Amino acid sequence: MRHQIASAAAFVTLAASILGLVFSIWSVRHLFLSASIQLHHEGTIHLQNTLIAFCASTALFLVFTAIMKRLPEFAFRIDPDTAAAVRGLPDLVFLTACLYLFKLLIANEAFVSLFAQKDLSVHAIEIVMFPESNWFDPVMVITTASLLFLAISALLLMTVPGKTGNGEENKEV
Amino acid sequence: MHTIIVAIVVGLVLVIFAVTLGRLMRRDSIHSLKPMQAYDDALPRIFRGPLVLWTILFALACLMLLAVSGIMLFYAFAIFHGEVLLLLREIPLTTGNVVGHLCYPAIVLIMAIFLLVLFTGMTSTFLGKIPALGRIGLRAGDIVGMTRILLMLLAVAAALEVVKIISLASINPSTQIAKAFANGQARIDPLPLAVVTVLLFVNMGLWLFWSGRR
Numbered sequence: 001m002r003h004q005i006a007s008a009a010a011f012v013t014l015a016a017s018i019l020g021l022v023f024s025i026w027s028v029r030h031l032f033l034s035a036s037i038q039l040h041h042e043g044t045i046h047l048q049n050t051l052i053a054f055c056a057s058t059a060l061f062l063v064f065t066a067i068m069k070r071l072p073e074f075a076f077r078i079d080p081d082t083a084a085a086v087r088g089l090p091d092l093v094f095l096t097a098c099l100y101l102f103k104l105l106i107a108n109e110a111f112v113s114l115f116a117q118k119d120l121s122v123h124a125i126e127i128v129m130f131p132e133s134n135w136f137d138p139v140m141v142i143t144t145a146s147l148l149f150l151a152i153s154a155l156l157l158m159t160v161p162g163k164t165g166n167g168e169e170n171k172e173v
Numbered sequence: 174m175h176t177i178i179v180a181i182v183v184g185l186v187l188v189i190f191a192v193t194l195g196r197l198m199r200r201d202s203i204h205s206l207k208p209m210q211a212y213d214d215a216l217p218r219i220f221r222g223p224l225v226l227w228t229i230l231f232a233l234a235c236l237m238l239l240a241v242s243g244i245m246l247f248y249a250f251a252i253f254h255g256e257v258l259l260l261l262r263e264i265p266l267t268t269g270n271v272v273g274h275l276c277y278p279a280i281v282l283i284m285a286i287f288l289l290v291l292f293t294g295m296t297s298t299f300l301g302k303i304p305a306l307g308r309i310g311l312r313a314g315d316i317v318g319m320t321r322i323l324l325m326l327l328a329v330a331a332a333l334e335v336v337k338i339i340s341l342a343s344i345n346p347s348t349q350i351a352k353a354f355a356n357g358q359a360r361i362d363p364l365p366l367a368v369v370t371v372l373l374f375v376n377m378g379l380w381l382f383w384s385g386r387r
Contacts, residue, residue: 014223021230028237047241047284051291054234058295061227085298088316094376095320095327101373102331 003071010067013060020057024050048103052096059092228300235296242288245281253278269340276337283330287323294319328377335370 027050031043066086256274264270298316 011220011223014220014227018223018227018230021227021234024234025230025237028234028241031241044280044284047245050238050241051288054238054291054295058231058299061231061299085316088298088320091317091320095323098324098327098373098376101376102327102334105331105334105370105373 006067006071010064010071013064013067017057017060017064020053020060024053024057027053044106045103048099048106052099052103055092055096055099059089059096062086062089062092231295231299235292235300238288239292242285242292245285245288249278249282249285252281273337273340276333276340280330280333280337283326283333287326287330290319290322290326294323324377328374331370331373 027046031046031050062085066089069086253275256278260266260271260274264274294316298319
């Protein structure tokens with residue numbers, strides 16, 4: 001039963017990671033097509049969206065790796081370098097959180113800047129995927145969902161016994 | 174007509190990307206494409222498709238990050254040139270103007286370096302070492318080391334951003350800082366800015382403290 005739950009969690013985590021990558025590429029696409037890199041705040045905020053989605057997606061992939069690492073029948077197949085990268089998971093989560101705060105900082109600036117005269121500030125706060133809504137922030141939703149997945153996965157990691165990438169019994173939680 | 178041209182260009186880029194990736198995989202220039210190889214035999218079939226998709230999307234995202242990094246590098250020098258000309262010819266050469274107008278090119282330059290480090294670190298970790306990067310001296314360690322560098326860069330960028338905000342607010346002739354934030358519409362005040370700034374630096378400080386104790 002635990003094995004099935006862990007497999008399902010791994011699959012969901014991988015799917016969320018793919019979704020994050022798609023969103024990251026979508027933001028880059030918007031950055032290119034709108035040439036908004038030349039608008040100070042908009043371009044920088046699109047860039048932050050890209051980076052947040054990319055880092056969150058990578059963190060989710062590390063969670064996926066960690067879950068697979070704990071499943072005994074797959075553990076010995078995992079590439080040692082990829083398995084070792086799991087220890088960087090908390091760092092990536094920190095980086096994602098800092099990027100999000102940095103984005104908020106830049107978005108805040110949109111209000112004070114001279115560009116705010118053109119009411120760019122409203123557009124800077126909202127995200128390109130939902131241009132009509134200024135109250136719904138998909139990046140916030142994705143980040144929150146990612147953190148939720150991380151928390152759930154971490155709980156699962158603590159409950160599923162397994163081995164390290166080198167095939168040794170792993171006692172650490 | 175414009176849409177067709179864009180579609181053709183995007184299509185060509187995607188084809189070139191797919192062909193290049195395929196050739197690199199065949200020649201093993203990218204050593205492993207680790208996620209795919211790591212789970213090759215042992216994994217249930219349901220994971221194989223998503224893993225291949227993840228690897229392709231990840232490689233595409235990395236490629237795009239590298240492209241954006243290059244564009245931002247050129248853009249940083251371009252706007253630096255523009256801002257210097259603006260300062261010398263158009264606006265008074267006051268301290269607030271100089272600081273406010275020179276911070277942004279510096280932030281763009283820092284973010285370009287940020288993207289390059291991120292690209293190098295992520296490709297090294299997940300796609301394997303790329304010999305070409307090693308030859309020009311771009312080697313990344315593990316994720317922990319990469320994140321340390323990235324957070325330092327981000328801290329400098331955030332500090333510059335705060336300086337820029339304060340200088341922009343101070344040179345805005347129409348209002349004092351509180352009014353400038355409200356922009357006549359009372360949407361926001363300096364409090365969120367202070368909260369976000371404090372949170373950002375506390376977050377980084379905690380991470381450095383925690384990271385150093387590991």
